[in-house]
Amino acid sequence: xxxxxxxxxxxxxSVGFVLLHRFTxxxxxxxxxxxxxxxxxxxxxxxxxxxxxxxxxxxxxxTSSCGAAITPCVPLQDPxxxxxxxxxxxxxxxxxxxxxxxxxxxxxxxxEKVPLVGVCTGVFALIQAGLMSGRRxxxxxxxxxxxxxxxxxxxxxxxxxxxxxGDIITCAGGASSADLAAYLIERHMGKAWAMKSLHIMLIDxxxxxxxxxxxxxxxxxxxxxxxxxxxxLLEQHLGESMSMDRLAERVGTxxxxxxxxxxETLGVSPQKFARELRLRYGLWLLHYTGKSxxxxxxxxxxxxxxxxxxxxxxxxxxSPSDVRKRSGDSDGAPVDPHFLHIHDKAFS
Numbered sequence: 098x099x100x101x102x103x104x105x106x107x108x109x110x111s112v113g114f115v116l117l118h119r120f121t122x123x124x125x126x127x128x129x130x131x132x133x134x135x136x137x138x139x140x141x142x143x144x145x146x147x148x149x150x151x152x153x154x155x156x157x158x159x160t161s162s163c164g165a166a167i168t169p170c171v172p173l174q175d176p177x178x179x180x181x182x183x184x185x186x187x188x189x190x191x192x193x194x195x196x197x198x199x200x201x202x203x204x205x206x207x208x209e210k211v212p213l214v215g216v217c218t219g220v221f222a223l224i225q226a227g228l229m230s231g232r233r234x235x236x237x238x239x240x241x242x243x244x245x246x247x248x249x250x251x252x253x254x255x256x257x258x259x260x261x262x263g264d265i266i267t268c269a270g271g272a273s274s275a276d277l278a279a280y281l282i283e284r285h286m287g288k289a290w291a292m293k294s295l296h297i298m299l300i301d302x303x304x305x306x307x308x309x310x311x312x313x314x315x316x317x318x319x320x321x322x323x324x325x326x327x328x329x330l331l332e333q334h335l336g337e338s339m340s341m342d343r344l345a346e347r348v349g350t351x352x353x354x355x356x357x358x359x360x361e362t363l364g365v366s367p368q369k370f371a372r373e374l375r376l377r378y379g380l381w382l383l384h385y386t387g388k389s390x391x392x393x394x395x396x397x398x399x400x401x402x403x404x405x406x407x408x409x410x411x412x413x414x415x416s417p418s419d420v421r422k423r424s425g426d427s428d429g430a431p432v433d434p435h436f437l438h439i440h441d442k443a444f445s
Contacts (some may be wrong), residue, residue: 113179116159124274131278134294154198176206187219217270235267243389279303
């Protein structure tokens with residue numbers, strides 16, 4: 098989407114934030130702080146190159162999910178005052194309230210061609226406002242199952258950080274809000290201002306929208322620091338089959354010593370642990386993305402589809418194609434994210 102004409106003449110980038118009940122604090126803070134740091138020289142925080150406004154339906158303080166309150170907030174303003182309207186969603190549960198006034202405001206903004214940004218569960222508000230029909234929406238892997246249950250006609254995407262569809266942008270939330278804010282700042286103000294913000298926030302560079310979300314392969318508490326370091330490296334290289342010699346070198350030990358520590362801590366060799374980790378990543382991708390079995394095998398670091406399928410069937414008792422078919426069956430239960438957890442002594 099091109100810059101609006103007024104921005105081309107040096108007018109400030111103006112962003113309105115709609116903060117819903119119990120909104121999530123990190124994505125809001127990451128986004129607005131990126132704007133703040135790009136708005137002025139150094140860390141002076143004057144709203145010179147960027148303007149931002151915090152809004153709630155009633156103009157009262159906005160209370161976040163952690164209990165911190167944001168003030169001052171104002172009632173919902175004219176959508177035409179903003180280059181973007183960013184809606185930050187709140188905690189989702191069965192009793193989740195619907196802010197009818199905020200939804201009507203989002204519909205009005207869309208009708209006036211003001212780009213909307215749904216961050217974290219703000220995507221749910223865009224759906225409830227009737228603005229996501231026929232669209233993909235980016236969502237955190239953590240909220241993927243809840244979205245598909247509540248809104249089965251919507252296509253969720255949980256393997257990237259954000260999706261820019263021009264008039265509507267959706268973002269997974271968390272720290273990726275800083276990446277999205279930097280993306281918008283670069284678009285309107287230039288890369289130097291985006292990088293200035295990120296560097297002050299101690300972020301090396303903005304990740305692109307198609308950057309993969311960290312996947313929910315998590316562990317019970319592991320006391321051994323060497324093993325923890327090795328696991329972190331394996332998580333960072335899920336797309337390749339890292340040799341054990343290289344892994345040992347990266348963590349500063351010998352292969353033999355690393356293998357001994359893995360067996361003492363987890364009951365398996367690092368080779369088997371790494372393969373199981375990549376297979377669980379493949380299982381997650383089969384359930385939560387539309388990538389082909391061939392693409393998933395390659396993304397998980399297997400030499401070819403046959404190699405991936407053989408190990409996958411051995412680990413899970415069914416082929417990748419069977420899992421894909423089951424995940425697409427309306428009667429089939431999606432994988433429980435807890436199934437992906439690997440705990441101490443988990444492998445036989």
